[in-house]
Amino acid sequence: MKTASVVRRAVLLILSEIAVVAVLGFFVEGLSRGALHAGLVPESELRFPAPLIVRPHPFIGFSLRELAIRGAGQPFEHHINRQGYRGALFTAKTPQTFRVLCVGDSVVYGDNLADGETLPFRLEESLKEIVKTKNIEVINAGVLQYTSAETFAALALRGIDTSPDVVVFYQGANDVAPRLVRPFKSDYSHFRSVWVRDSEQRADKFLEASDGYVTLRWLAGVYPNAMHIDYYTTRPLAKSTQKERESGFFRSGNDAFLHNEAAGTALARAAGARSLIVATSYNEQFPDNAGFLKQMIEQNRRKQSQTAAKQGANFYELPPEFASEPRNFRDNVHFTADGAKTAAAHIAYEMARLNWLPK
Amino acid sequence: MKTVILSAALAFAASACRHADDLDANYFRPHPMFHVEPIPNVPAADGVGPHDAFGLRGYNTSENPPIKVLIFGGASIYAHGKATKEAIPALVAEELVKLQKSALVGNAGCPGQCAASAMLRLHFSLSAWKPTHIVYSPGGEDWSVYAAQNFQSDLNHVPRPWSGSPFPFEAGLSPAGAAAYERDLRSLDVVARMNEARLILCMPIERSKYSPLRAPILKVSQQRRLMVIEQMRDADEMARAIARGIAKN
Numbered sequence: 001m002k003t004a005s006v007v008r009r010a011v012l013l014i015l016s017e018i019a020v021v022a023v024l025g026f027f028v029e030g031l032s033r034g035a036l037h038a039g040l041v042p043e044s045e046l047r048f049p050a051p052l053i054v055r056p057h058p059f060i061g062f063s064l065r066e067l068a069i070r071g072a073g074q075p076f077e078h079h080i081n082r083q084g085y086r087g088a089l090f091t092a093k094t095p096q097t098f099r100v101l102c103v104g105d106s107v108v109y110g111d112n113l114a115d116g117e118t119l120p121f122r123l124e125e126s127l128k129e130i131v132k133t134k135n136i137e138v139i140n141a142g143v144l145q146y147t148s149a150e151t152f153a154a155l156a157l158r159g160i161d162t163s164p165d166v167v168v169f170y171q172g173a174n175d176v177a178p179r180l181v182r183p184f185k186s187d188y189s190h191f192r193s194v195w196v197r198d199s200e201q202r203a204d205k206f207l208e209a210s211d212g213y214v215t216l217r218w219l220a221g222v223y224p225n226a227m228h229i230d231y232y233t234t235r236p237l238a239k240s241t242q243k244e245r246e247s248g249f250f251r252s253g254n255d256a257f258l259h260n261e262a263a264g265t266a267l268a269r270a271a272g273a274r275s276l277i278v279a280t281s282y283n284e285q286f287p288d289n290a291g292f293l294k295q296m297i298e299q300n301r302r303k304q305s306q307t308a309a310k311q312g313a314n315f316y317e318l319p320p321e322f323a324s325e326p327r328n329f330r331d332n333v334h335f336t337a338d339g340a341k342t343a344a345a346h347i348a349y350e351m352a353r354l355n356w357l358p359k
Numbered sequence: 360m361k362t363v364i365l366s367a368a369l370a371f372a373a374s375a376c377r378h379a380d381d382l383d384a385n386y387f388r389p390h391p392m393f394h395v396e397p398i399p400n401v402p403a404a405d406g407v408g409p410h411d412a413f414g415l416r417g418y419n420t421s422e423n424p425p426i427k428v429l430i431f432g433g434a435s436i437y438a439h440g441k442a443t444k445e446a447i448p449a450l451v452a453e454e455l456v457k458l459q460k461s462a463l464v465g466n467a468g469c470p471g472q473c474a475a476s477a478m479l480r481l482h483f484s485l486s487a488w489k490p491t492h493i494v495y496s497p498g499g500e501d502w503s504v505y506a507a508q509n510f511q512s513d514l515n516h517v518p519r520p521w522s523g524s525p526f527p528f529e530a531g532l533s534p535a536g537a538a539a540y541e542r543d544l545r546s547l548d549v550v551a552r553m554n555e556a557r558l559i560l561c562m563p564i565e566r567s568k569y570s571p572l573r574a575p576i577l578k579v580s581q582q583r584r585l586m587v588i589e590q591m592r593d594a595d596e597m598a599r600a601i602a603r604g605i606a607k608n
Contacts, residue, residue: 058519059475061391149392153479156546158513161539187483192391196519263482263553270549 025212032215045224046214048199053080053144054229056195060153062233064143065200076114084158086110087121087140093163098134098358100127100351101141101164101273103151103264104171107280107334108142117337118142119170122344127357130348134358139164145229147174148260149188155264160271166356167268168347172280173333175257176296180245181237184252186259195232249292254299258307265311274356275313277304278347281322283329293332316350318343386410387470389519393479395471397437406440413488416466417443426455426462428605429490429556431477433500436468447496447598454602462605465490473504474543475514478550486554492605493551495544496561496590497576502569503529505536512539532571540572544579559586559604561597 035041050072055065063084070078081089086109093099102108102120110118120140127136141159143150148171159167178184178191207213217223225231240248265275279301282294301317308315322328328339335343351357386407390396397414411418415429416437430436430448438446448466455462467477467485477495508528509516512535532540544560551558560576563569580587588604591597 056519057513057515058394058517059392059479059514063513063515149483152482153392156478156543157475160542160546161512185484186487187390187392189391194389194391194519196389259482259486263550266549266553267546270545 028216029210029212032212035215036211041215041218045227046211046218047208047223048227052199052227052229052232053078054233055198055200056232059157061150061192062143062145062195062229063154063158076112076117078110079115085140086118086142087115087138090137090139090162094135096135098127098131098136099162099164100124100136100138100166100168101155101159101162102138102168102170103141103155103159104169105142105146105151105174106144107173108140108170109144110140110142110340111144111334112330113335113337113340117340119335119340119344119347122341123168123347126345126348127351130352131357142170145174145233146171147178147188148172148257148264149192152260152264152267156267160267163271164268164273166274166276166351167264168276168278169261169264170278170280171261172257172297172300173282173293175254175300176249176292177234179252179254179296180240180248180292182244182248182251184248184256186256188256191235191237192233193235199226199232245292249295254296254303257300258303261304262307262311265308265313269312275308275311276347276351276354276356277308277313277315279304279315279317280333281318281328281343283326283332284323285326286329286332314350314354316347318346322346383407383470390480392483394473394476394517394519395469396480396484397469403443406438406442409443413465413485414467414469415485415488416446416468417449418463418465422463424461424463426460426492426605427488427490428455428462428464428492428494429467429481429485429488430464430494430496430601431472431481432468432496432561433472433498434468434470435498436496437466437470438468439470445594447594447601450594450598451494451601451605454598455605458602458606460602460606468496471500473500473514473517474540474547475504478543478547481547481554482550486550490551490554490556492559492608493547493556494559494561494588494601494605495547497563497569497572499569501540501572502532505540506530506532506571507536510536510539514539532575537571537575541575541579544576545583548579548583548585557586557608558583559588559601559608561588561590561601564590564592 051065051068053068053070054062057063064080066082066084068080080086083089108119118140120138124136124138139162151171178188181191268275280297282297305315330336386398386401387395388398397410399410399412399414401408401410403409410416436447446466448464452464504517506529507516508530548558560580562576563572586604586608588600
């Protein structure tokens with residue numbers, strides 16, 4: 001009798017707590033809808049218009065999200081295939097296939113360019129004009145925001161598996177930001193955050209149906225920050241002065257970048273692929289070039305040729321007239337559609353000049 | 360009042376259950392580039408630590424002998440739950456002294472560390488330690504990662520954060536798992552050679568749970584001409600074998 005009474009009281013207690021939570025929930029939901037209706041909360045900053053283009057990866061940090069679309073409805077709509085690369089799907093390599101893997105950052109990925117305008121896509125076109133006897137495939141393994149550290153890890157765990165004949169390295173621009181943060185660490189853990197929770201969580205998606213939930217999330221400061229890749233991939237960094245950044249830049253040096261690139265070429269060689277290191281080109285007309293980016297690219301360029309020679313790779317610089325032509329760039333380093341096409345043609349001819357292409 | 364007491368009791372129970380994990384959380388953490396790392400510069404506690412500035416267990420010295428060995432592996436090489444001096448790397452160091460070799464042996468084991476994470480940790484961090492020899496000893500972590508039921512060749516199936524306890528679903532080593540294991544061991548050798556270190560691979564005991572890992576290890580050792588040492592149940596014997604291998608190599 002006593003037990004039944006205790007159980008009844010416990011059930012009542014639980015039910016009353018559920019009722020309180022439900023009333024609070026309805027209150028928050030109603031208040032949020034009212035705020036939305038009155039325009040007090042910006043609706044565009046509450047929910048992702050589409051899944052983020054990248055997702056967490058336990059060993060690489062992050063990688064492209066399979067079947068994601070970026071810039072939907074815009075002229076430069078990006079499509080990620082189900083293999084996690086931008087561009088066409090590729091199958092198991094046959095003796096008739098000559099495969100090039102382009103690795104690097106957003107310049108290789110082709111941010112703000114349509115799928116048919118990226119450097120790897122244009123490289124495939126250029127190579128197909130030169131080589132008629134084999135099936136040419138160029139894989140776009142560029143990923144937005146990749147530093148040389150992610151490029152190395154992605155090459156080791158993903159790129160090598162594609163069995164490339166040639167690996168083209170085009171990277172360096174994103175290695176600037178880690179150098180501005182002190183104390184610099186060669187594993188980039190001073191700069192990169194550990195991304196554990198994917199933005200596409202099922203529970204989160206389920207709760208997103210509630211205006212109250214997304215409004216609370218917005219008030220907590222999660223969105224709109226969460227719409228940017230930095231929010232997941234980069235540590236919250238303390239504000240620093242120009243002098244501190246300069247100090248960080250000069251103390252860190254480019255050894256880590258060169259070490260990552262050298263190891264990448266060594267991996268490629270061990271997998272039977274040739275490596276072509278292409279120096280990052282920058283827009284000489286762009287006003288920001290007085291800053292760290294230009295210095296880093298120039299520093300890298302001087303050492304990249306040595307890395308290539310030591311690792312049995314080849315080093316290539318786009319001709320000087322390419323960098324002096326502003327039409328090739330949409331900002332300091334990213335190519336325009338014309339720029340990507342011209343750069344690809346230069347790289348293809350360099351590969352032909354090196355006698356790397358099948359007869 | 361009853362609700363408060365109930366909540367407090369539940370919180371206490373949950374905290375007691377998580378005690379072991381909390382201890383580990385002070386010693387190991389997820390890493391953005393190589394999945395998991397021992398936290399550097401932490402003192403010794405019950406069965407964990409101390410870690411030096413590189414996250415190596417129990418070694419903190421400015422010596423610079425001609426032989427510098429890093430022994431990689433998972434929880435068993437780290438000797439998780441045991442005293443520092445009971446770990447195989449410590450025993451190897453003793454054996455090398457007996458062989459009159461001036462050597463420094465670093466315990467680069469870490470719970471949750473598989474071949475891929477060892478390769479990445481060597482490349483990104485421990486290459487600065489300037490090892491002359493790398494010993495890789497596979498164990499439960501490799502089995503859990505490469506023989507997982509939901510295996511993906513880029514290892515995206517590995518949960519994060521992961522403290523090293525085996526996955527619940529092991530399916531056995533598939534051809535894809537074996538190929539990825541070979542790839543990561545090969546990469547480990549590439550990174551070792553790039554840093555002018557020699558890689559020695561250890562082989563799981565025959566007819567043990569992990570014996571399917573033997574075939575890919577053997578294949579890589581033949582392709583890359585690497586020394587192979589058989590793992591043994593007796594830690595002292597295994598340490599002797601590793602020390603002899605280092606002395607010869």
